Amino acid sequence: MATGKGSDPEQKSWWRRLWQWPKTKYLLWIPAGGFVMLVTGAILLGGFNYTMEETNSLEFCTSCHEMSAFVYPEYKESSHFSNQSGVRAICSDCHVPKDWWGKVVRKTQAAFIEVPSWITGKIDSPEKFEAHRREMAESVWAKMRASNSATCRNCHSYDAMALSMQDRYAKRRHSAEYREATDKTCIDCHQGIAHNLPEVTAE
Template sequence: MTKLQEMNKFARFGVYLVIAVVALFVLPFLSWLIGEESFTATSKAAFCVSCHSMEPFVASNADNTHGGNNEYGIKASCSDCHLPHDNSANYLYIKAQTGIHDMWVETFEDTSKIDWRAKTEHREEFVYDSGCLTCHVELEKATRDQEEHTRYFAGETTSKCATCHEEVGHSNLNKHLLQSKYK
């Protein structure tokens, strides 16, 4: 006879209750905590620069208002701009897709042969308007550059934020690329 069989019904109920509480509350909480910390850690420049090809981008970001070079010291993380913020499912999907792609490229390709300056011509593919509008929520009501922004919010243009704001998030990027082996 096992010890569990020897226990009285009340003691067995207590054991089952503890197991149920752990399964229903502790495990989901720990899963959420680990997931949240992982997403936070992998969204910052310190993580992105662990791939050497990102060094010029992190350096140029530090020169920029969005990288903390402002009177308030406010910093946008890489994921604030380079991941969509329209819904959680899309955010997670694009984060996973981008992460897998970037790990593959860093591991199996010669990143020094990538023409990073040419890629800046396609910056709209790497910067999400939903990220911009998460922080710049009052932009539609702003009076500065109102004509352009009114057309944007009315859907009268195919332009995206990065179309007009060419160096958004990365000041002096060409300088940093030229100073590195990633030209």
């Protein structure tokens, strides 16, 4: 069987013909490839967003933190779990930033710190938890200070506060004058709003 290399062009196999399609046509693979990548990206991102949502649920967080106890029952006593208005703040509302990047950073931290500590049982008894509570609380406070209490402000805002309905202590601390005079953020004044505070240690 004569495949006649380089002889009659009509006899070339189909893929050779495709390859020799007027030279510049191969450039079409660039947008085509781009399109394939876009579709793949969209599918991956869909799955990614789904994972992000799933790992923000109350059930997900408490699957570990009920076992490591305390934070969950304590939170259930708080007004963020149940109140007259029926608006609930769940774990992720306070602990996981809303913006995309913040979420990724927080989830990465969970994967590299919380999962290993959970496997090694770092906080799996009340004693171990209490011994570690201050360190954890300080890490949370630092994150909240750094973001100017962004997660709190996803629900609360000074603009929406009816100061006239607040008692005089709150009214004064939340006033524009007070805020200008100090640079305090929500978490500086409101700690222990969903959990017990760490025991006071002599430091």
